[in-house]
Every structure is written in structure tokens, then in C-alpha cells.
Amino acid sequence: MPRPILYSTIVSQPCRAVLLTADSIGLELEVREVSLMAQDQLKNSFTKINPQHTVPTLDDNGDIIWDSHAIMSYLVGKYGKNDDLYPKDLTKRALVDQRLHFDSGILFALLRQISYPIFFDNVKTVPEEKNKLVKEGYDFLNIFLEGKKWLAGDSYTLADISCVTTLTSLAVLVPIDSYPNIVSWVKTCEDEIKGYARLGAPGNTAFHEKIQSHLQSPGQD
Known part of the structure; x- marks a missing residue:
């Protein structure tokens, strides 16, 4: 096939x-x-x-x-050979689903709203209201990760894969340095999600370079 x-x-x-x-x-x-x-x-x-x-x-x-x-x-x-990434147990799956909706409805939605005007409308800065909403999302994510290695279980799931790909790109626009749980989780994802160095990191670097090439620091012509 x-x-x-x-x-x-x-x-x-x-x-x-x-x-x-x-x-x-x-x-x-x-x-x-x-x-x-x-x-x-x-x-x-x-x-x-x-x-x-x-x-x-x-x-x-x-x-x-x-x-x-x-x-x-x-x-x-x-x-899949097992359900580790997306559990069949309905309670466990519901938590993964919640985090996936958090990604689509908050993290990725904000990334799209901020990055598209930068790429296509010559916008040079992150609007303050969007910056505030991203930080609110970071606050939630930081709480989700309190005392936890992964977002929805004892091993990584679709929730971690989806959220970390968005989060690491969003971080070029709104830094995550003041969110220790997020910083630690991102490092864990980079180290332990299978194929991340080969399939995740290069695309994220390319996105960062594209964003930075479109942004303009204050005071520049």
C-alpha cells in the first residue's frame, strides 16, 4: 500500500x-x-x-x-502500535484533548494572529494586547506544568508534541525566560521527543530567522 x-x-x-x-x-x-x-x-x-x-x-x-x-x-x-501518544482511556484522553484545544484555541491562534501581519502586512512589532494575551497563555501553561514533566501523563503525548512546536516558535515573539516550568519542559521535549532534533528544530530555526528578518528594532529606519 x-x-x-x-x-x-x-x-x-x-x-x-x-x-x-x-x-x-x-x-x-x-x-x-x-x-x-x-x-x-x-x-x-x-x-x-x-x-x-x-x-x-x-x-x-x-x-x-x-x-x-x-x-x-x-x-x-x-x-500506532500502542496508545501512548493518545490514550484510549477516556479520562486520560480528555486531558490530552484539552491541551490540544489549548494549543489550537490559544497558543497557535495567537501565533497566527501575530505572525501573519509581520509576514504579509509589514508589521514590525507585537501589539501590546497580543503580548498580554500570550503571557496569559504562558501563565496557564506554567501552571499546567507545575510539578510535572509532561503536559498530560507520565510520558509525552500528542499534547506535548503539538504545544511545544507552537510554543518554541511563539517564544521568538514573546520570550519564555520568566516561566521556569515552561523552560524546563521545552528542554525535556527537545531532548526526549523522538526525532525532535531532525524534524522539529530545523523548521523552528527557519521560522525564527524569517520572523527576525521581518521585524525591526525600535529606532531603526
Whole structure:
């Protein structure tokens, strides 16, 4: 059977989360790079399979799924050898789901709201109201991690994979230095999530470089 196809781009946090999930369960994907700057996602060939024209998009032998969180849980359910990343126990799964919604509804939503104007509208600073909301999100995350190694259990889950890919990119815009639990957790994720150095870090570095190239320090012309 052909490998599942993932339409992806290296600078996308959700795409990296899917790649890390696949690597964690030993699943080899066929990755097809989509250039957002070249608007590949708006081409007819892509909108036919995903009218919302977002990445990541998964084509699993004709079954089309988009949204990273949906893709990640699907891959674990279909191809995972166990349920470590996404527990079948409903109470444990509910906690993972809550953290995934925290990522999509707060962390990634804010990252998108801040970064898109920087990339596309020549905005040079993080608006104060967005900065405040990010720090509020950091406060919550710091509390979630109090006395814990991982976000939702005794080993890493989809919650950690999803949140850390977003958080490490968001940190270039709003630093995490004053949140010790988050700093410690990020280091743990970098060290222990399978494939992070190969699949997570390079894309995050590329995102940081792109953001910094668009930002302008106060006082510069």
C-alpha cells in the first residue's frame, strides 16, 4: 500500500507536529512541500482536495484529512502500535484533548494572529494586547506544568508534541525566560521527543530567522 502523503512546509508548526507524530509511531510519510509564499496552497490541484487550503493536509490513499490535531490523532489510531501518544482511556484522553484545544484555541491562534501581519502586512512589532494575551497563555501553561514533566501523563503525548512546536516558535515573539516550568519542559521535549532534533528544530530555526528578518528594532529606519 502506498505511503500516506503529507502536504507540508518546514516553517509550519502544525506540519512539524504531524511529522514528529509520524516519527514517534514509526510511520514513513511521503512529504510534499507546499510553498505558502508561492501560494501553492491556492492552486486548483490543492483546493480540490482541501477547499480550506491549509497545511498540513494528509492524503491517506484517498482519505483526506486536514488540521494537524485531527491528523495526529488519526495517525496514532490507525498506525500506532500502542496508545501512548493518545490514550484510549477516556479520562486520560480528555486531558490530552484539552491541551490540544489549548494549543489550537490559544497558543497557535495567537501565533497566527501575530505572525501573519509581520509576514504579509509589514508589521514590525507585537501589539501590546497580543503580548498580554500570550503571557496569559504562558501563565496557564506554567501552571499546567507545575510539578510535572509532561503536559498530560507520565510520558509525552500528542499534547506535548503539538504545544511545544507552537510554543518554541511563539517564544521568538514573546520570550519564555520568566516561566521556569515552561523552560524546563521545552528542554525535556527537545531532548526526549523522538526525532525532535531532525524534524522539529530545523523548521523552528527557519521560522525564527524569517520572523527576525521581518521585524525591526525600535529606532531603526
